[in-house]
Every structure is written in structure tokens, then in C-alpha cells.
Amino acid sequence: MYSIEVKASSGSYPIYIKNGLLDDIGVEVKKIYKGSKIAIVTDSTVNEFYGQRIISSLKMSGYEPIKIVVKAGEESKSFETLLEVYDKLLDFKINRGDIIIALGGGVVGDMAGFAASTFLRGIPLIQIPTTLLAQVDSSVGGKVAVDLPRGKNLVGSFYMPKAVFIDPLLLGTLSDRFLNDGMGEVIKYGAIKDNELFYKLMKYENKEALLKEIDKIIYTCCSIKAAIVEIDEKDTGERMLLNYGHTIGHAIEQFYNFKKYSHGEAVAMGMYSITKLGEELGMTTVGTSTAIKDILIKYNLPWMFPEINCEDVIETISHDKKNIGESMNFILIESIGNSFIEKINKTNIKDYLLGVIK
Known part of the structure; x- marks a missing residue:
């Protein structure tokens, strides 16, 4: 496993890179989060490949996870989708002692990260990027955002995750x-x-x-x-x-x-x-x-x-x-x-x- 410590002024966090890491995610999350509720935000494409695997791993470690599945594509990086995510977080009674996992590419990472940074003024966040673009770039550094009709990433914030877990084997399903x-x-x-x-x-x-x-x-x-x-x-x-x-x-x-x-x-x-x-x-x-x-x-x-x-x-x-x-x-x-x-x-x-x- 490769590991990097990002020493940001707003808080340090680790990046872990390991083949097969997704199937061990419950064990890894247990090292940094002792609560029970986890909201996984993902998209329809990623959910088909990895949704059940991450749920199974988290349940095996004693967590109570739910999935929030949004439509795949850039159009989900919008205020309309954000409001849907907020509603489902409310339905699940997520509070500031719980955690959100962004499982997906750059769109999911940015949008779910922005939701985490703003819901109840901040819910802890874990990034699990599933595309090469997200693994090398958007999941690292704490930039989270949604788009406006007049431009990309115009509403956002800096919100560092608690950890970034990168499984290069997930790239095998990419076209x-x-x-x-x-x-x-x-x-x-x-x-x-x-x-x-x-x-x-x-x-x-x-x-x-x-x-x-x-x-x-x-x-x-x-x-x-x-x-x-x-x-x-x-x-x-x-x-x-x-x-x-x-x-x-x-x-x-x-x-x-x-x-x-x-x-x-x-x-x-x-x-x-x-x-x-x-x-x-x-x-x-x-x-x-x-x-x-x-x-x-x-x-x-x-x-x-x-x-x-x-x-x-x-x-x-x-x-x-x-x-x-x-x-x-x-x-x-x-x-x-x-x-x-x-x-x-x-x-x-x-x-x-x-x-x-x-």
C-alpha cells in the first residue's frame, strides 16, 4: 500500500493507494470512524459495479450504511441534485457525528463533498474515487463544488476529507x-x-x-x-x-x-x-x-x-x-x-x- 499524508492548514488527512482496497473499506473506515451511520453518495453507473460491494464491506464492520444514488453525468453537479441529497440525508437522520462517503468520479466527489461541507454546517467526509481523473486529482485537495448554468464550479468551498481511499483496480471497469x-x-x-x-x-x-x-x-x-x-x-x-x-x-x-x-x-x-x-x-x-x-x-x-x-x-x-x-x-x-x-x-x-x- 502507498500512503501520503496531506498536511493542510485546516487539518491533515491520509491518502491510501492499494489494489483491492474497496473490499477492505469497512476495516479501513473503522480506524477513523467509530460511529454507526454512513451515507454513501454515488451515481447510477458506479452503483451497478460497486454499490453492493461497499455496502457489504461496511455492514461486515458493523456499520449502518445507506446509498444515495444520483444520475450519472455532469448534470448531477447541480443545485437540483444537491437538494435531493439533502432531503435523503434528512430522511436518514444524519447528524454531525455521522459520516458521508463520496463513491464515484469527479462529479460525485465534488457534489457529495459540497453537500458534506454545507449540510448541518459540515459532516465528516471520506472520498473513494472510482475514475482515474478523480484518483489523481479531484478527490485530493478539498475542493468541492456544484455548477451554475453560467459556469463550472462557481459555487463551492474548501473542505478537506477525513481520508481518501484509492483502489486502482476500480479502473478496470472504465472504458x-x-x-x-x-x-x-x-x-x-x-x-x-x-x-x-x-x-x-x-x-x-x-x-x-x-x-x-x-x-x-x-x-x-x-x-x-x-x-x-x-x-x-x-x-x-x-x-x-x-x-x-x-x-x-x-x-x-x-x-x-x-x-x-x-x-x-x-x-x-x-x-x-x-x-x-x-x-x-x-x-x-x-x-x-x-x-x-x-x-x-x-x-x-x-x-x-x-x-x-x-x-x-x-x-x-x-x-x-x-x-x-x-x-x-x-x-x-x-x-x-x-x-x-x-x-x-x-x-x-x-x-x-x-x-x-x-
């Missing part, structure tokens, strides 16, 4: 598309902080070779994120580097109503576009965007910017959480493994973005 979706975030970590990881990813011959070492890859990504979160828990400085490719990526997702491109696919296009612009501005080493493009192609991720209405994208980005005062922070890379924050005055953002969307 190739959604495994590659998670690889978009893995590639991000290599691009911003770890060129050794980046070029190692280029050497895997096939999916089987990748999955054979996926636990080590997850550990590397989580270690990078944990170190950044410890420095900047509230996303005001160093942590913004984790948004590489995301400003443009979120706008693409929003433009297509979260239906055409997955998060990792949208971020992939964002990473290439912003890196290409960095080269044109003389801030990024020439050839870096080609390296980004090559690795995206290897993992069947899109890199070319789609046909899109520039004004709509710019409008979406104007609501981005990274807007601060009269400027906005864009994440660029100098070279593979070396990233930095570039502040752009709001009056120049349109011209800047038109350089990307072309």
Missing part, C-alpha cells in the same frame, strides 16, 4: 475513453511539475503496460498535488498551477453543455492551445507544444481547438474563479516540468484569448 480522460490530468502533472513522469508516459507500449504501473503513477500525481496543497490550500498562489489547461478547457466544456467533450478531453485542448500561445509570446520553449501534442495523440486525446464561438468562450472565461481584481491568472509552462503563473490585465484578455482560439 478506454474515460481512462484516457483521466490521462489528461496525469499528463498535466508531468507538464507542470515532473518531466520524468511526462516522458515515462510516452514510453508505455499499450494500455496493459500502463495499468501495470498505474498505482505508482497515481502515487506520483497525488504526491505532487499534496505538496502543492500544503503550500497553498486556498488556491491563491502555487495551487493555481494545477489549473494548467483548465481555463480554456472549462470554457469548451461549457460551450458544448458538457455533452461533446469530457473534462480531460477539454483540458487536453486547453493545454495544447495555451502552450502554443506561450511559444508565440516567447514565454515557452519552442517545441514544447509539439511534445504536448504528441503525448495527447498517444493517449487518444484531442489537441486541435474545436470550431467554437470566440465571444461565448470569452464570456465564460470572464466568470472564471481565477479572475482577481483587474487581472486574470493564466498558467503557462516554460518547458516540460516547469510552469508559471502569468497575470493578464482584463483589458487585454480578449486579445490574448483570440490568440488561443484560432
